[in-house]
Amino acid sequence: MGRVFRYGIVWLMLLPLPFAAEAQKELFRKMDSLSRIPPPLKRGNQDSIRREFYNQTTKITFPVYWKLLASDLKQQVTSPFHAKPRLWYRTALVAGVTAGTLLLDVPISRNAVDWRKSSTTLVSTSKYITRFGGAYEVYTLAALGTYGWIFKNEKIKTTTLLATQAYITSAVIFEAAKFLSGRQRPYYYDPETNTNSPAWHGPFYQFKKDANGNRPDSYSYTSFPSGHTCLAFAAATVYAMEYSDRPLVKIASYSAASLIGLSRITENKHWASDVLIGGILGHLIGRQVVNNYHRYAKLKSEEAAEKKKNSLTFAPQFQFGRWLPGVVYTFN
Template identity: 30%
Template sequence: MRTRYYLYCLLFMAPGWALAQDSTRVSKDSLPAFGNTPKADTVNNISPDSVIRYRINGTYLKSIVQDLGFTASRPFHWQGRDFAKFGVVVGTAGLLMAGDYEVKQFFERNHTKGLTEITNQIEPFGNAYSPYLIGVLYVTGVVSKNRNLEHASLMAAKSLLISTALYTTAKIFIRRQRPTTSDNPFSYSAPFNSDSRYTSFPSGHTLTVTTVATAFAEIYGKDYPWVPWAAYGLATLTGVTRLYQNRHWSSDIWIGASLGWFVTRTVIRNQRRHSKKGTYSLQVVP
C-alpha cells in the first residue's frame, strides 16, 4: 500500500511540475502591493485577474466564509438563463430517477473480477486522493515558485470545503436509502435520521472529484486544453465506479456532479468578478 501511495503522489506531481514550467506567469515581485488596484500588463498581455493570487493567511480563511455565503445566496439572484440551467439539472435528475433501478440492474449484471480491480483503484479519487492531489499541487506551486499553481490549489481547496459543507447539509435533510440496502430508488426517511443506510443523496465522491476537476479546468483549461479532458474524464470514471459498486443511484451521481460544478464555478467567477473591479486586491497579500 505504501508503494502504491508513492506512485500516486508521483502521478499527481507530474502535471503539477509541467504546469509550473510556464514562464509567462507573473513573478512574485510583480504582484501588486496590498491595497493597490492591479492594472493590465500591456507588454505581456496579462489581465488584472491573472495577477491577483491567493496565499494562505487570515484573509484567505475569511474569504472561505464569505464565498460560502455568496454561493448559498446565488439562487436568490438567478435570472432567466440560470433558472433554465436549473430546470435542465432537475429534469435530468427526474429522468435518471425513473431509470435508477434499471441502471442498478445493468451494473449488477456486468460485474467481473477485472472491472472490480479497476474500480477499486479509481474510487479513492472521490475521497482520499482528491485532498492529496490538492496538497501535492500546492506544495509543487510553492517549491517551484509558481504562483498560479499555488493559487489554483487554494481555490480548489476552498471550493471543496464549501461544496462539502453544502452536500453534507443536504444529506441531513434528504435521507435517501442507498441501493446496497434497497431496490426501491424512492425509499426515503425523515430528516435527521441517523441510520447510515439513508445517506445516498447526493454522491459525495462524485461531488468531491468534480469540484477539484472544475477548479483546475476553469483555471488552466484556456492555456492547457488537455486539463479539462483529463480532469472531467477522471471525475466521470469516479462516478461510474460508484454505480458499479452499488453505492449510489444514477441520480445521486448526477446531482453530486452538478453541485460540485456549480459551487466551484461560482467561487471562481466571484474571484474574477472582484479582480476585474479592482477590489479583490484588498483580499490578497503578496
C-alpha cells in the first residue's frame, strides 16, 4: 500500500471528525458510560445480531457514521487509561509472547526467505494473498457494501460500514505506531550499519541525513506493526462478530486474515513480531468498533421505546354535528 494512499485516505476521512465530536458530546458521554457494561455479543446473546435488529432506528446514516467513527477513535486512544486489572494481566501475557517472538524474528525471516527461494509456487501464492491486505480488501468491502445496498440487506450494509470504520481507525493507530517505532524492515540494509537487522530507530531516524546529505527511505523504517495484518484482522473481526451465529463466516474471515499476515513474512516485508502485534491490534480495534455500535444501537432503541411510553395524543372527535376536543393518554 503506497505511502500517498495511506496518508491521504487517513486525513481525508478524518476531516469531519471535529465537527461530529462537537455536535455529539452528549451522545459520546452516554456511549462511554456503557463502556464498562459487557455488550450482549460477549455473553453469547444472539438477539442483537439478528437481521431484524438492523432497522430504521439503528440505521447508520452519513452523520451517524462520522459520529461513531469519532467515538471509536476516542475510545481506542483512551482505552489504556481505563483498563481493568484483568486486562493488564492479558497485556502482560501478550508482552511475554511478543518478547519470545522478538527473539525468533531473525531466524523466522531467514527461513521464510530460504523457503521462498526454493518454491516458485510460494512466490506466486504469497504475492496474490498479500494483495488482499491492501487494495483487494478495499474492493471486497466495496463489493459487499454494494450487494447490501442493491438487495436492501441492512445487516450486510451495517457490517460493511463498521468494517470500514475499523479500517480507518486501524490506519490511524498503526501509522502512528510505525512513526514512533521507526523499525527497520527485514529486506532493507541500513546504509549506516550495513545490516538488515530488526533494529528500532525511533521517530526521528528517518529525518537523519547521511554524509552526502541524503535522508534514508522513510518507508524502510515502518515495519512495526504490520499494517496489512492490522487491517485484515480489523475487518475480519467485524464480520466474525456480526455473523457469530454462522461459524463458516468466522472461519473464513480469520483464515483469510491469518494468511495475509503470513504472506507479509514470506514477502520479507515484516518481521514475525510485526505481524503478531498487527493481528492483535486489528482484532482489538474490530471488537471495539462492533461493541461501540451495539452500545449506540441499544441507546437508540431505548430512546425510541421511551418516546412510546405514556404518550399524550390530541384526538378531536366529530359528535352531534360539531367537533369536540379529545385527548388520549397511552400507558405502557
